[in-house]
């Protein structure tokens with residue numbers, strides 16, 4: 063091929079890959095509800111020209127069911143908690159991340175990286191972490207009576223509790239109250255936890271994971287299980303709402319950005335992850351939602367009032383009995399069966 067022709071051929075290839083095969087300027091993000099200030103998505107679009115098609119869910123199970131049904135297609139980003147990262151990567155539902163496209167990865171706190179649910183962070187980027195404990199309105203309930211998960215069974219809470227719509231978290235409480243691991247896979251433990259939780263059901267007013275703090279602020283409920291960030295936000299509106307780290311041990315969680323296997327906008331998904339990894343963006347997210355950030359550079363920028371609040375950044379001794387939820391493998395079927403029966407009042 064003559065030199066001039068080669069140049070034209072190279073130019074032709076460049077035009078073809080850039081303008082014909084370039085990803086459409088969009089990214090489809092499937093996230094927990096009330097888990098991202100949406101103005102940040104507008105900012106991302108204004109900067110990059112990439113439109114974010116955003117939809118939400120209120121439980122890991124709902125997110126997983128949809129992505130599994132679509133065999134990892136349909137979304138470019140999702141936000142599973144630790145145990146679902148583990149499950150989804152083992153089932154081949156996740157796409158490995160290209161760290162070269164994530165310069166902001168260096169901002170993350172090494173203590174939040176390389177966890178057993180995803181060694182080497184091949185598939186996941188920590189977004190926010192926190193604890194699940196007890197919320198109590200001390201104006202209406204003596205706080206001395208609500209120090210342990212076991213206190214939720216007190217008769218005075220009849221039809222008064224709010225629980226998250228979260229199967230693993232509710233079973234965590236049943237299991238830990240009985241002295242078992244919150245991740246037990248032993249069918250006898252699960253049966254006992256189910257029986258124990260059946261006794262709790264008359265005290266449950268409702269299950270909600272969308273914006274649970276609102277139900278405390280409006281006075282609809284006075285106590286229940288809650289994520290620490292939601293308790294912090296409720297406390298901002300009504301100082302009578304307090305967060306308790308239960309005596310038996312709190313539940314520890316971390317939610318993580320992942321790219322489903324069949325994502326069609328890989329480059330855009332990496333761009334959005336990297337945008338969320340910027341320190342100033344991490345700070346805005348952590349301050350708005352009042353959860354702890356795994357982004358060490360963002361934490362340095364967070365309002366000291368929040369950064370020094372032990373409800374959100376608890377001292378190590380408060381976490382000593384805490385436990386992360388991990389993947390329970392095939393036992394998940396038994397959890398799901400008992401969960402359905404509990405909610406159906408069986």
Ligand code: SPD
Nearest residue numbers: 094095096097143289315
């Ligand atoms: N509003 C969404 C809050 C998500 C908190 N983390 C969920 C942990 C589930 N086990």
